[in-house]
Amino acid sequence: MKRIQFFTFLCLFVILPISIATADMSVTWVRTGVVIETEHKEGISDKISVATVFDGTAHELAEVPTIQQLDTHRVLLQFTWQPNQDYQFRLNDHLTTATAPLKPVSYLIRTVELDALLSLMENLRRPAKPTAIALGHGKAPYTPKLAVATDSGHLAVLQTLSGKTLWKTRISEGYVRRMAFNRDNSVLYIGEQAADGFIYCYNFAASEPTLRWKYRTADDIETSTPSNPGSVYAWVSYPGPACMRTLANGDLLVASVHSWKENDTPRQMSQLYRFDSETGEVIWKWPRDRAISKIIRWFDVSADGKTLGLVTDSGHNLQGSPTDENGAGNGKLVVLNTADGTEKWHAAIEPLREYFPQVTFWRGVSISPDGKFINVTTDDGRAFIFDVNGPEPIWQENLTTPLEVSGIPIVATSGTIGATDAAALFVTGDTYIPYHLRKGAQRPSAAHPNGMTLFAYSWTGEKIWQWQLENMPQGLRIDEKDRYAVLSVSKRTQDPNESLHGVSVFDLTADGSGLSKYLYTYRTEGELPYDTLAMSADGAFIVVVEVPIAMPDETVRGKNRVHVLY
Structure with missing residues (x-):
């Protein structure tokens, strides 16, 4: 008996260190590999390895x-893992084996608090808000810069x-409305919506960032004085950048827009520029x-930087007025040669006259990375696909166009779109009644059947898959490999049942339906403002801005902060 007890004690003595080591090292399966964490006092050194396990052999x-x-106690091992495969991880002298899951999970690298960093509470009567982010280029293990304004x-x-x-x-x-890094992260472009509408170019190649040049867009699209300069919405009446893109050689493309009232008369002016990065x-x-x-509502550029597509409209000035016959209510898709700015062709999109006297857009234009196709949406709910070589649409769909419910037309938003070489992506949002069609009704009595959905169509117009959204879309990003799509959803509301905020990730290369492509959703407490979402070019990093939201019981959910995720 004593021999058995001694042998058992000896086994515990031998096995126990391995058990501690296993418990001391955790493995999290992310999209681009695994994150290894340890609380060991020595932290993580470079003595780390991974192997597959077959029949008990590594x-x-x-x-x-x-x-x-990532830090002293966390490291990302970037490799392609296979579901249900056993892997063995060795950290210094410690060993653990884990089985890969069917799908990856989200992983929070860190949050960055913004209140002090950006002096958000400098004016307590009107706290500032984060409005723009830009993520630099590069691939792991290189770490890109992140700008927040x-x-x-x-x-x-x-x-x-x-x-x-x-x-x-x-x-x-x-x-600060728009920001963008050039391809080697040596330059940061910043566009402000203010009286001068400046575009700034900062040089980050030196030890201390310096202003390389700036350009006053108000010289081209004029300036104005808001009717109420003290209003939180005064910025809307100033000139500013609607869209900003950088090209492979570092040059900057900017669409600057000015929409204001002059003696109670609505006016609009827009100019598209290509700037030399150096001068x-x-x-x-x-x-x-x-x-x-x-x-100019929005534009997009093909991956090779040769083709640009933009959409223009006349603003909302004609809404509710009699239909014009001279085309003033038409929207327009214009395709340009990016090298010299010459127009290749344009297509006029006429109003859906039964309900709207004019065409307007939101972000309704995107180009497939290979430069072969363009997808477009209008605010009246129509979706189009164009071959890049001609002005006639090759496909058109009434995606969220008005449907009459109890005699009241309802429509859903459809302005968030994207494109890959394989598919045109259309994201629809909340249902509403157009102001001039309300007929006394304030809220729609039913939801539009195609609202709150991510649709993927082939470039020949066949629906490939779709995914139902939990809340209003706030941004869509696709990596340069067409592998991952990231969609943020959020809504400013005091209804706790509608306070679902988060970032959903899809693997666009996965076979099957939307459920097969859906990977996970990362949740936040607070609201996600529109367009404050970014993803690295290789799809590894996701960055999203969160802001606090007040609830009916006067409690506050969330904070002003940035989430950096795998």
Whole structure:
């Protein structure tokens, strides 16, 4: 008996360290590999490896994992893992075996609090808000820069993984509307919506960021004084950038827009620019001679940077007025040669006259990365596909066009779209009654059947898959490999039942329906503002901004912060 007890004690003595090591090391399966965490006092060194396990025997991986250190106790091993496969992980002298799941999970690398960083509470009567983000380019283990800015001109540039502040400043008191890094992250472009409508170019190649050049767009699209300069919405009447893109050589494309009232008469002016990255010289403008008296809502560029598609409309000035016969209510898709700004062709989109006297857009244009196709949506709920070589649509669908319920037309938003080489993506939102069609009704009595949905169509117009959304879409991003799509959903509401905020991730290469492509949703407490979502070019990093939201019981959910995710 004593021999048995001694042998049992000896086994515990031998096995116990391995058990502690296993418990001391956790494995989280993410889209691009695994995150290893340990509480061991020595932390994580470079003595870490992974192997597949077959029939109890470990075998080296076919690919050498890329190691990315998150901090002392966390590391990302970047490799392609297979579902239901056993893997063995060795950290220093510790060993653990884990089985890969069917799908990855979200992983929070860190949050960055913004209140102090961006001086959001500097004016307590009107706290500032984060309004724009930009994520630099690069692939793991390289860590891109992250820029965050506010509606009062404060700007901070961070190291994405560590959250370390690399630089912060206040460029002006204006509303920072758009930002973009060039391809090697040596330049940050910033566009403000303010009286001057400046475009700034900051050089990050030196030890200390410096202003390389700036351009005053108000010289082209005029400036104005809001009727109520003290209003929180005064910025809407100023000139500013509607859309901003960088090209492979670092040049900047910007659509600057000014929509305001002059003596109670609505006016619009827009100008599209290509700027030389080094000098700030305007390489070309569209239109060439002077700004267009319409609104450039959005544009997109093919992956090779050769083709640009943009949409314009006349604003909401004609809504509810008699139908014009001279085409003033038409919307327009324009396709340009990006090298010199010359127009290849344009297509006029006529109003859905039964309900609307004019066509307007939101973000309704996207180009497939290979530059072969363009998808478009109008605010009246129609969706189109064009071949990039001609102005006639090859497909059209009444996606969320008006449906009459008890004699009241209802429509759903449809302005968030995207494109891959394989599919056109259309994201629809909440149901509403157009203002001029309300007939006394304030709220729709039913939801539009195609509302709150992510649709994927082939470029020949066949529906491939769809996914029902939990809440209003707030942004869509697709990585440069067409592998992952990221969609943020949120809604500013005091109804706790509608307070679902989060970022959903889809694997676009997975076979099957939307359920097969859906990977996971990362939840936040607070609201996700529109367009404050970013994803790295290789799809590894996701960044989203959260802001607090007040509930009916006067409690506050969420904070002003940035979430950095795998």
